[in-house]
Amino acid sequence: MFGRTYSDLGSIVGQINGEDIRANQLERRGYDWENGYGTPSDGQPVRKLTKDAKSIIIFWSCSGSTKLLASKIARETGADILEITLRNPYPANYRKTLNRANRERIQNDSPELEMQLPDLSQYDTIYLGYQTWTMTLSQPMRAFLLEYGGEFSNKEIAPFFSEGGYGSGDSTELIREFIARDGGKNKKFDWTFVGPENVLCAGITDKFNEAG
Secondary structure, three states: OOOOOOOOOOOEEEEEOOEEEEOHHHHOOHHHOHHHOOOOOOOOOOEEOOOOOOEEEEEOOOOOHHHHHHHHHHHHHOOEEEEOOEOOOOOOOHHHHHHHHHHHHHHOOOOOEOOOOOOOOOOOEEEEEEEEEOOEEOHHHHHHHHHHHHHHOOOEEEEEEEEOOOOOOOHHHHHHHHHHHOOOOOOEEOOOEEEEHHHOOOOHHHHHHHHO
């Protein structure tokens, strides 16, 4: 039935920094996919910081899809990992999350972050992971870039994102705009990974192989 809520996080679909990733929307096909409708939040933040890494994956994930993408990149690169966290996380209930996200978007009211950005001076590359909601940048990533975008100066930025089948919208343009607005300079943008949530991660390893 269309519009049902899925309470089960689903089976384990991957790991990141030793933690299991569950994303039941990746196991749904056809009519059961419903553009991710009813997907619960996983609610498990990840943080891995080392002294020697030259790249870092910074991402926000609500239901596990973007986290799974981040895990693929971490496996290929050995990058450090920083998951964006909110003071008031989105509810596990899909409909409540949807209502809140729509309200924040319409009112241009980004959620408050609860995190500290580490010193980024050791990193050459930042893999920036997010998702598109209604064909635009999700509000948590907006909040992060507006607060910390100035720290991305002199970095190579490689965005990657998950989406429910409607494309990137204006998300990449907004990333550039918000980083510049907060003072970020001399940044270089690299290729972007794009993946509808129900076929996410296809081609990730191939992309790194192509990059050398």
